Amino acid sequence: MEIVEKISEVREITAEMRRKGLKIALVPTMGYLHQGHLALVKQAKQEGTFVVMSIFVNPIQFGPNEDFSRYPRDLEHDAQLAREAGVDLIFHPAVEEMYPQKNRTTVQVSELGNALCGLSRPGHFNGVTTVVSKLFHIVQPDRAYFGQKDYQQYLIVRQMVRDLNFPIEVIPVPIVREADGLALSSRNVFLTPEQRQEAVVLSQSLIEAETLIRQGERSVARIEDKIREKITTQSSGIIDYVEVRSAENLEKSATINEPVLIALAVKFGTTRLIDNYVVEV
Amino acid sequence: MEIVEKISEVREITAEMRRKGLKIALVPTMGYLHQGHLALVKQAKQEGTFVVMSIFVNPIQFGPNEDFSRYPRDLEHDAQLAREAGVDLIFHPAVEEMYPQKNRTTVQVSELGNALCGLSRPGHFNGVTTVVSKLFHIVQPDRAYFGQKDYQQYLIVRQMVRDLNFPIEVIPVPIVREADGLALSSRNVFLTPEQRQEAVVLSQSLIEAETLIRQGERSVARIEDKIREKITTQSSGIIDYVEVRSAENLEKSATINEPVLIALAVKFGTTRLIDNYVVEV
Numbered sequence: 261m262e263i264v265e266k267i268s269e270v271r272e273i274t275a276e277m278r279r280k281g282l283k284i285a286l287v288p289t290m291g292y293l294h295q296g297h298l299a300l301v302k303q304a305k306q307e308g309t310f311v312v313m314s315i316f317v318n319p320i321q322f323g324p325n326e327d328f329s330r331y332p333r334d335l336e337h338d339a340q341l342a343r344e345a346g347v348d349l350i351f352h353p354a355v356e357e358m359y360p361q362k363n364r365t366t367v368q369v370s371e372l373g374n375a376l377c378g379l380s381r382p383g384h385f386n387g388v389t390t391v392v393s394k395l396f397h398i399v400q401p402d403r404a405y406f407g408q409k410d411y412q413q414y415l416i417v418r419q420m421v422r423d424l425n426f427p428i429e430v431i432p433v434p435i436v437r438e439a440d441g442l443a444l445s446s447r448n449v450f451l452t453p454e455q456r457q458e459a460v461v462l463s464q465s466l467i468e469a470e471t472l473i474r475q476g477e478r479s480v481a482r483i484e485d486k487i488r489e490k491i492t493t494q495s496s497g498i499i500d501y502v503e504v505r506s507a508e509n510l511e512k513s514a515t516i517n518e519p520v521l522i523a524l525a526v527k528f529g530t531t532r533l534i535d536n537y538v539v540e541v
Numbered sequence: 542m543e544i545v546e547k548i549s550e551v552r553e554i555t556a557e558m559r560r561k562g563l564k565i566a567l568v569p570t571m572g573y574l575h576q577g578h579l580a581l582v583k584q585a586k587q588e589g590t591f592v593v594m595s596i597f598v599n600p601i602q603f604g605p606n607e608d609f610s611r612y613p614r615d616l617e618h619d620a621q622l623a624r625e626a627g628v629d630l631i632f633h634p635a636v637e638e639m640y641p642q643k644n645r646t647t648v649q650v651s652e653l654g655n656a657l658c659g660l661s662r663p664g665h666f667n668g669v670t671t672v673v674s675k676l677f678h679i680v681q682p683d684r685a686y687f688g689q690k691d692y693q694q695y696l697i698v699r700q701m702v703r704d705l706n707f708p709i710e711v712i713p714v715p716i717v718r719e720a721d722g723l724a725l726s727s728r729n730v731f732l733t734p735e736q737r738q739e740a741v742v743l744s745q746s747l748i749e750a751e752t753l754i755r756q757g758e759r760s761v762a763r764i765e766d767k768i769r770e771k772i773t774t775q776s777s778g779i780i781d782y783v784e785v786r787s788a789e790n791l792e793k794s795a796t797i798n799e800p801v802l803i804a805l806a807v808k809f810g811t812t813r814l815i816d817n818y819v820v821e822v
C-alpha cells in the first residue's frame with residue numbers, strides 16, 4: 261500500500277491500474293478510521309477493485325465555529341488499519357494541494373440540503389459536494405462508497421452524481437455499531453465516559469421508533485415525540501433535531517406511507533452525534 | 542460521422558475510442574454552426590483527437606425573458622458542416638435526456654461571473670458551468686475547445702476546471718470574423734440588413750481602442766468613453782456594457798498595466814451582440 265500526497269501521483273497510479281483493466285474504487289474519508297470506514301473498504305474489496313482511500317479533513321465543509329482544527333487525526337494508525345483492510349492506495353493531500361488558490365467554484369445541491377444537518381450546519385453540504393467533486397475528478401473511480409451514518413450526505417452525493425452525470429456508481433454501506441448500539445464515529449473519542457454511556461440512548465430510541473412503526477404506528481409527530489422524550493429523560497443530550505422523513509428524497513409528511521429515514525442529531529457537551537435508521541413499510 | 546441522442550451511446554462510442562488509444566476532444570456548441578465553431582473543430586483535428594461535438598441549446602443558461610425558444614436551430618445543415626469539418630461524433634440530446642428530472646445540482650463560479658455578461662444575464666453562467674460539467678462527465682474528453690468570443694465564459698470554465706480538478710485541458714480559440722470585422726455569431730441571423738451594417742461599429746471601435754493602447758493610452762475610463770462614443774454616434778445600438786478589465790481575472794483597475802480584455806455587449810433591436818479584443822501591453 262502506497263501513501264501519496266500529490267494529485268499528480270494519484271492520477272499516475274490510477275491511470276496505470278486502469279490500463280491494466282482494473283476498476284477503481286474510492287473510499288473518501290476524513291481519517292481517524294474506525295470499523296465503519298473499514299466496512300466501506302471491505303465492500304469495495306469484495307467487488308474486486310483497486311481501492312483508493314482519501315484521508316482529508318476538508319476545511320470548507322466545517323463552519324467557522326465547528327471542530328475543524330480539533331477534528332482528530334492519526335495518519336500512522338490510519339495507515340495501519342487501511343493496510344490491514346486491503347486499501348491499495350492512500351491519498352493524503354495537504355490543504356494547499358487541494359486548495360492551492362482561493363476556491364471560487366462550488367457545487368450545490370438544492371432542497372436535499374435544506375433540512376436536518378443542512379439547517380444546523382449551513383454551507384456544510386456545499387463543502388462536501390465540492391470536495392467530493394474534486395476527489396471524483398482526481399481519482400476518477402468507477403465506484404465510490406459512502407457510509408449510511410451520513411445518510412443525508414449519501415442522498416446529496418447520489419443526487420449530484422445523477423444530475424451532473426458523473427460516470428460513477430455511488431454505493432451506500434450500512435452503519436457499523438458498537439456492541440451496545442452506538443454508531444461508530446471519529447467524534448466518539450471526544451465523549452466523556454458518562455456521555456459515552458448516555459449516548460446509547462440514540463440508537464435505543466431509534467430501535468424503539470422502528471418497533472412502533474412495525475407495530476403499525478404511522479404518525480410522524482408521535483414517533484418524533486417518543487424519541488425526543490426518551491432522549492430528554494434518559495440523558496443529558498441536547499437535541500438538535502429528531503425527524504422522520506422520506507428515505508428517498510427527505511420530504512416531510514404527517515403520515516408514514518413509504519420507506520422513511522428516522523434521523524437525529526444530539527449534542528453531548530460540545531460533541532454533536534448523529535444517527536439514523538431507515539425503516540421500510 | 543455518427544449523430545447520437547443518448548448519453549449511453551456517447552459513453553459507449555467514446556469508451557471504444559479510448560480503448561483504441563485515441564484522445565477525445567469536445568467541442569460544446571448550441572448548434573446553428575458558423576466558421577467560428579468550425580475553427581474549434583479544425584484546431585481539435587490538428588491535435589489528432591476523436592472529435593465529439595455537442596449540439597444542445599441549454600435551457601438553464603437562458604433567462605426567462607431571453608431567446609431560448611427562438612434561438613436558431615438547423616440540425617441538418619449543422620450535420621453537413623460538422624461532417625465536412627471532420628467532426629467524428631455529434632451528440633444532440635433532447636432536453637429530457639439532459640434534464641430527465643428536476644435539476645437540483647448547480648456548479649457556481651464566484652467573482653468571475655459578477656461582471657460583464659453576468660450582470661445583464663443573472664444565472665446565465667451557472668447554467669453554462671452546470672451543463673458543461675454534465676457534458677464533461679458524459680464525454681470525458683481530454684481536451685475541450687471554447688471560442689474566445691465568449692471570453693468570460695472561457696475564463697469561468699477554465700476556473701471551474703482548475704478548482705474542481707477536472708482532468709481536462711481547456712483550449713481557447715480566437716474569434717472568427719466576417720470580412721468587415723463583425724464577429725461570427727449564430728444570433729447575427731436576427732439582424733436586419735441595416736442593423737447588420739451598423740454592427741460593424743463593434744469591431745471597429747475595438748480596433749480603435751487597441752490602437753489607442755498601442756499608442757500609449759493607459760486610462761481605462763478614456764478608452765471606454767471612446768468606444769461608447771463611437772457606438773452611440775455611429776449606430777442605433779444600445780450599449781449594455783463597454784469595459785476594460787484584466788484579461789486574466791476580469792478585475793478592474795483605472796490604469797492599464799497588464800494584458801486587458803476590452804469587452805462589450807450592445808443591443809441592436811432585440812438582438813444582443815457581444816465582442817471583445819485581448820490586448821497585451
